[in-house]
Amino acid sequence: MIIADGTPAPPADGPAGRLRAALAPLVSPGRVLLFGADVGQLGATTNVEAALVRGAGAPFVHVEMSQAFRRRLRAAGARPLADAIARVFSVAPAAAKER
Numbered sequence: 001m002i003i004a005d006g007t008p009a010p011p012a013d014g015p016a017g018r019l020r021a022a023l024a025p026l027v028s029p030g031r032v033l034l035f036g037a038d039v040g041q042l043g044a045t046t047n048v049e050a051a052l053v054r055g056a057g058a059p060f061v062h063v064e065m066s067q068a069f070r071r072r073l074r075a076a077g078a079r080p081l082a083d084a085i086a087r088v089f090s091v092a093p094a095a096a097k098e099r
Contacts, residue, residue, distance in 0.1 A: 001026060002064040004043040006050030012037065013058040015088060022084040027069075036066035059089070 001023065005016040024032045032054055035043035044050050044062035053060040065073070073081060 001032045001066075002035055002039055002042045003032065004058050004062045004064070006044040006047050006054065006062060007036070008043070008045060009036040010034065016061050019061055019063070019085065019088045022088050023081070024095060026080050026084060047063075061088075 003016045003020045004010065005024070010016040012034070015084060017037075020032050020034045033039045035041075042064045043061075044064075045058075050060040050062065052055060
């Protein structure tokens with residue numbers, strides 16, 4: 001899994017770095033990579049939506065997942081992934097909203 005914010009060198013404490021930290025415990029060790037720090041490909045650096053969102057002052061995060069990981073996610077349920085994303089972006093996790 002590669003996490004990126006569409007810039008060449010996202011800060012470790014920015015949204016992409018925080019998402020990497022939040023997702024790391026949910027995935028095999030060393031399998032959540034931050035573009036620009038851990039890997040140099042699939043960083044969404046030419047993503048048009050990223051430029052528009054950042055231009056509006058909002059955070060953009062791109063999550064690149066292998067087909068095998070997406071299959072495992074579908075089989076196991078996406079709740080842990082959704083909750084990790086919600087924590088990073090300060091949104092009430094979906095499970096809390098359902099109570």
